Amino acid sequence: xxxxxxxxxxxxxxxxxxxxxxxxxxxxxxxxxxxxxxxxxxxxxxxxxxxxxxxxxxxxxxxxxxxxxxxxxxxxxxxxxxxxxxxxxxxxxxxxxxxxxxxxxxxxxxxxxxxxxxxxxxxxxxxxxxxxxxxxxxxxxxxxxxxxxxxxxxxxxxxxxxxxxxxxxxxxxxxxxxxxxxxxxxxxxxxxxxxxxxxxxxxxxxxxxxxxxxxxx
DNA sequence: CTACCGATTGACT
DNA sequence: GTCAATCGGTAGA
Numbered sequence: 001x002x003x004x005x006x007x008x009x010x011x012x013x014x015x016x017x018x019x020x021x022x023x024x025x026x027x028x029x030x031x032x033x034x035x036x037x038x039x040x041x042x043x044x045x046x047x048x049x050x051x052x053x054x055x056x057x058x059x060x061x062x063x064x065x066x067x068x069x070x071x072x073x074x075x076x077x078x079x080x081x082x083x084x085x086x087x088x089x090x091x092x093x094x095x096x097x098x099x100x101x102x103x104x105x106x107x108x109x110x111x112x113x114x115x116x117x118x119x120x121x122x123x124x125x126x127x128x129x130x131x132x133x134x135x136x137x138x139x140x141x142x143x144x145x146x147x148x149x150x151x152x153x154x155x156x157x158x159x160x161x162x163x164x165x166x167x168x169x170x171x172x173x174x175x176x177x178x179x180x181x182x183x184x185x186x187x188x189x190x191x192x193x194x195x196x197x198x199x200x201x202x203x204x205x206x207x208x209x210x211x212x213x214x215x216x217x
Numbered sequence: 218c219t220a221c222c223g224a225t226t227g228a229c230t
Numbered sequence: 231g232t233c234a235a236t237c238g239g240t241a242g243a
Contacts, residue, residue: 059224061224068224077239078238092224092239093239094223095238097225114224116224142225144226154238188225189223191222191223
């Protein structure tokens with residue numbers, strides 16, 4: 001192949017591109033964390049190598065007053081991670097797909113940010129193999145596709161995202177997004193509380209799921 | 218055990 | 231735009 005997008009962890013050693021965000025980042029109101037996750041880097045490291053990209057679309061799920069949140073009807077085995085400490089993963093299945101969340105706010109305050117789409121940057125070949133397509137736009141556009149591309153499954157439920165191993169989120173100051181670069185809309189697919197403006201997207205990104213956002217929406 | 222549901226996706230009109 | 235396949239999780243008998 002004429003182009004190699006395979007990246008290794010050593011390329012980024014000691015760089016803020018790859019250094020995991022601290023727990024204090026997640027220990028804040030979920031809407032704040034959701035907004036600030038836009039532009040951050042999501043990394044997944046397996047035996048295959050390093051995969052990941054820039055987060056371009058997320059949704060916040062609130063600990064109170066949000067009937068669409070899985071925690072709204074109490075703790076179960078599935079949603080237990082949401083009730084745990086911030087900075088861990090909450091991975092659940094929907095329609096036979098996995099979806100990845102970052103748990104926010106203090107323990108026993110069940111809130112989380114659903115990671116809905118990334119712009120693929122690392123290990124594009126691995127992601128293409130897992131997805132069964134090499135269309136860049138289809139690799140990780142949508143929460144189920146994203147988890148398939150990154151090989152995120154139930155085993156990673158509860159994983160500590162601050163360790164910088166296997167699955168983590170990093171700051172990338174080169175990708176810092178100003179407020180005006182973020183579009184806020186209602187959440188996609190929820191059957192209740194569908195009016196709340198809790199979906200955050202990188203304005204103009206072609207890697208955002210759902211209907212294309214028109215300029216200024 | 219059965220019955221039902223859904224924070225999805227891909228195929229189709 | 232519409233529609234349903236599909237399966238883990240949940241509740242209830």
